[in-house]
Amino acid sequence: MPDYDPQLLTLANDVRVACQRISRRVRFESTSDVAPHQFSVLVYLHFAGPQTPTHLASRDAVSTPSMTRTVNCLADKGLVERSQHPDDGRQILVSLTAEGLRVVEETIANRDTWMLAHIATLSPEQLDLLRRAADLLMEVSHAE
Numbered sequence: 001m002p003d004y005d006p007q008l009l010t011l012a013n014d015v016r017v018a019c020q021r022i023s024r025r026v027r028f029e030s031t032s033d034v035a036p037h038q039f040s041v042l043v044y045l046h047f048a049g050p051q052t053p054t055h056l057a058s059r060d061a062v063s064t065p066s067m068t069r070t071v072n073c074l075a076d077k078g079l080v081e082r083s084q085h086p087d088d089g090r091q092i093l094v095s096l097t098a099e100g101l102r103v104v105e106e107t108i109a110n111r112d113t114w115m116l117a118h119i120a121t122l123s124p125e126q127l128d129l130l131r132r133a134a135d136l137l138m139e140v141s142h143a144e
Helices: 006-027 036-048 053-060 064-076 098-119 124-141
Strands: 080-084 092-096
Touching (some): 006 098, 036 080, 036 092, 036 098, 053 064, 092 098
C-alpha cells in the first residue's frame, strides 16, 4: 500500500464503513423475497431494458451459467420473461414482467422512505452538507 497520510486513511475507512452500513441496512427495506443479487438484475433491466444473460453476467462480473441460474430463478418467480433475440436466434433477451416492475418500484420506494425518515430531522445546514457529500460519493463511485 502506498504511504498515505494517516488522516486520509482514517477518512477512507470511515467513509467505506458508513457506506457499507447504510447499504446493508437499506437492503432490508423490501417486502419481496428477492435476494440482493437478483434485485440488482431487476433494477438494471428496469433502467437498461431487455438484455442477454451474457451481458447481465458481464455487468455483474459473474459467469454466464451463474447468471442463467439467477435469470431462471427470477423467471420462476414471474419477475422476468425470456424472449427470442430479434437479431440473433441463438440468444435470448431477458426483460421485466409487470410483477418484476412492481417489485422494483415498491422496493425502491421502501428504501427511499427509510432513508427519508432518517434524514428528515436534519438541519438545513446538515442537509446541504449531506447533498454535497452525496454528490462527492457519486463522483467517487464512478471513478475508474
